[in-house]
Amino acid sequence: MMNNVKLQVRNFHFFYGDFQALRDITVDIPRHQITSIIGPSGCGKSTFLRAFNRMNDLIPGTRAEGQILMDDQDLYSIDVVELRKRVGMVFQRPNPFPKTIFDNVAYGPRCHGLRDRARLTEIVERSLRQAALWDEVKDSLDKSGLALSGGQQQRLCIARALAVEPEVILMDEPASALDPVATLKIEELLQTLKQRYTIIIVTHNMQQAARASDYTIFFNMAEDRAGCLVEHGPTKEIFTNPKEKMTEDYITGRFG
């Protein structure tokens, strides 16, 4: 069952109490590609992203309708702990735990029951290498993760997510709190990661979406402020030849 679609979203609605945050989203997320979600502030990009690992469930009074399938399996039929192991997440602000670098990366595997020190060491090194952080921290693995710079912290968070070997990685504006050099590093990193993982990234930065992603989903707000999907397609097409006027206006900076 190795088709090219990793996640299928079918008529997905999402509510915070009475407020509808997402309306009738239907879209496919391609496997082993980088999909970017763009759109103006408050259009529900982050809410949509957090639907994939059911992070929204933590917020009281929320409700989802419709379906999201991962490899033809309904997300709500998977145990939420199992789901979050398979769908990793990197947050907008780097949020390493107040632990050592080693313990930060080993945290996930340990939570899933791995105790063997040699295996853990191996996983920590591999994950830090994948996150392009190994060379910078290999001599200070017992230093606190909070002692790193912002960009390093974010790569540490990426390494932490990679350590549990997820299938999908969600990134909520992973570079918005970083300087341009660190941002570029993260973007380069994404290109190497997509061979192994399906990546979904929310971004405010149009250039970033154009540079770094293969597939683009454009969201906008309806009159009642519910987020709607306007257009989706290969990034090249969206940016060079958008079908909708609204998309064109947004990517050329006329609003948003």
Add this chain to the structure above:
Amino acid sequence: MSSRELSTPLVRARREGVAIRLGIENLARRRLSQKVAFGFFWLAGLLVVAALLWIIGYVLVEGLQVLNLEFLTTRPRGGVSGEGGISTTIVTTLYLVLFTLFLATPLGVGAAVYLTEYAADAARRNRLLARLIQVARSGVEILAGVPSIIYGLFGFALFVVAMNRFTGGFSILSASLAGACMVLPVIIRTSEEALLAVPQSYREGSLALGATRWQTIIQVVLPAALPGIVTGLILSVGRIVAETAIFWVTIGGSYRLPTGLRSAGRPMALHVYMLATETRAFDKAMGTAAILILTIVILNLIINLTSRTFSRRMMGRGR
């Protein structure tokens, strides 16, 4: 053309001159009010510190006159002359502190964890539970302000009298149980505050990795809240060491060396009270008080240092 004329150098200079002069007058006044305010704060701080130093200094100077190794290592001999040392009261105080914290810490921290991490969820699912949680919360608030003698009377009625068989009547066990009731609200409230101060992003980060709620609490939230929780424990130690009334009615007052949890004893603070009110040995009361103060200072230093090194190691500021 007319707007050009309005901003000729002359006009501009005149306008700015007024503005600058106005700013200076204003500045002088603002500086003055700042000076007055700072002076007041400085004075207030100085007064508080001076008062504290005076009390501590007085007790230490008076107390040090009777202090020697013999005073520390012999047990009180009783009688109106207040002969003897304070060795057994030091031991009793230590027992009392340790056993009270042993009882109160797991309960208090556990309650705080429940209130901050689970209660909101439980309350959403069940109306009755929501009510109970509300009652528990305000109960903690009220209990924190109850005078300690009330805990003493409660402890006397329940632990000393009603549970006599189990606790041995007046005993370290009864006193620790009553003491635990007294410090529980303190521990719950400080721990709750410490837990609430842990950034939500830590919890999200942990849950997003597929950790369970419990793993998140044990491995991320509690360690991050530890310095705050320890502060609560320090406050509790201070109260237990300093408390007289509550133990007066639960521990008995025997100055023999306690042989177990079910035996009576006399903590230092109670000994100070006894010496001062029932004997002629006021100097020995002062000596005991000096030791009491030193104990509190040392305990605080130890706990402070350990929690600081711990959090420094965790936060990476140490190197």
